[in-house]
Amino acid sequence: MIKAANLKVGYDNNIVVDGFGFTLEKGEIVSLIGPNGSGKSTILKVLSRLMAKQGGAVYLDGYDIHKLPTKEVAKKLSALSQYNVSPPDFTVEELVWYGRLPHRKWYACQSSADEEIVWWAIKQTRLEKLSHRTVNSLSGGERQRAWIAMALAQKTEVLLLDEPTTYLDISHQLEVMELISGLNKEFGITIIMVLHDLNQAARYSHRLLVIKEGRIFAEGAPEKVLTKEMLRHVYHVEAEVALDRRIGKPVFYPLGISCAQTEARRRGTFV
Ligand code: ADP
Numbered sequence: 001m002i003k004a005a006n007l008k009v010g011y012d013n014n015i016v017v018d019g020f021g022f023t024l025e026k027g028e029i030v031s032l033i034g035p036n037g038s039g040k041s042t043i044l045k046v047l048s049r050l051m052a053k054q055g056g057a058v059y060l061d062g063y064d065i066h067k068l069p070t071k072e073v074a075k076k077l078s079a080l081s082q083y084n085v086s087p088p089d090f091t092v093e094e095l096v097w098y099g100r101l102p103h104r105k106w107y108a109c110q111s112s113a114d115e116e117i118v119w120w121a122i123k124q125t126r127l128e129k130l131s132h133r134t135v136n137s138l139s140g141g142e143r144q145r146a147w148i149a150m151a152l153a154q155k156t157e158v159l160l161l162d163e164p165t166t167y168l169d170i171s172h173q174l175e176v177m178e179l180i181s182g183l184n185k186e187f188g189i190t191i192i193m194v195l196h197d198l199n200q201a202a203r204y205s206h207r208l209l210v211i212k213e214g215r216i217f218a219e220g221a222p223e224k225v226l227t228k229e230m231l232r233h234v235y236h237v238e239a240e241v242a243l244d245r246r247i248g249k250p251v252f253y254p255l256g257i258s259c260a261q262t263e264a265r266r267r268g269t270f271v
Helices: 040-047 070-076 092-098 112-124 140-153 170-187 198-204 228-235 259-267
Strands: 002-011 014-024 029-033 055-060 077-080 158-162 190-194 207-212 215-220 237-244 249-257
Touching (some): 014 055, 029 040, 029 170, 029 198, 040 158, 040 190, 070 077, 077 140, 092 140, 112 140, 140 158, 158 170, 170 190, 170 198, 215 228
Parallel strands (some): 029 207, 077 158
Antiparallel strands (some): 002 014, 002 055, 237 249
C-alpha cells in the first residue's frame, strides 16, 4: 500500500530522518511512537507528500508518490495534522464537503452520490446533530471528529493521523481511538498514526514502529515492542510491562526516569 525506501528527510541542512524503510500493508493499524523530536511527524508528512524528501522514495500502490498528480494522491490517502484549522465560519457539513474535492471536476455541481458520502461520513462520526454548527464552536473531541469526517469523505483507503488525541481528555481520547479502530474493522481503512500514549498505541495498533533519532529502533506487534528494555533505551524510563489479559495487549507502568538519565541530568548532560 505505502512503501518507504531508504528515506532521507530534513529541514534545510538538518537531516532528521535517515535510512527509513517501511511497508504499510492494507488493512493495518500502525502507530509511530518515540520521544519528542525523534522524527515521527516528519515521517508522516513525507509519507503523505506534505513534505519533500532529500533521498530515497515513497511508493503509493507501487507508484512514486512524489511523481503522482496531487488529485490522484488525495483520492488514495487522506492526512490530518496536529494543527487543523478551518475557515472561521465553516460549518461541520461544509468542512466535510471539502473531503469530496479531489473527486470532483472543477465545473461539476455537487452530486447526490457526493451528498450520500458526506452524510455517511457525518453519520460514522456521530455528528448529525452538530452538522450545522461552526467547526470553531465545537469542543475539542467534536472538532477532531469533524476533521476525521472530512478525511472519511475523501473515501480513501489510507488515513494518516498525527497525534489524533492531542488536547483531548481521556474519555474523548478513547472515543477517537474507538472511532479509528471501528473504521479499520468495519471498512478496512488502513491507518498509520503518531501516538504519544504508549498504552493506547499498544491497545489499538496491529504494529508499532519505535522511532529514535530519525531511525527505526524497533518494530512489530505491541507485545514484542513494548518492553522494559525499549522504554529504558528509547525513553530513558524505568517501567514495568504486563500483559492485560482483558484486552490481550501489553500495558506499561512508568516507575521513574532511568538512573543513567538522572545522573546525566545532574551533570547537565543528556543521554
Ligand atoms: P516528533 O514528531 O517525533 O516530535 P518531528 O518530526 O516534529 O519529531 O521533529 C524532528 C526534528 O525536526 C526535531 O529536531 C525538530 O526540531 C525538527 N523540525 C521539525 N519541524 C521543523 C521545521 N518546520 N523546521 C525546522 N526543524 C524542524
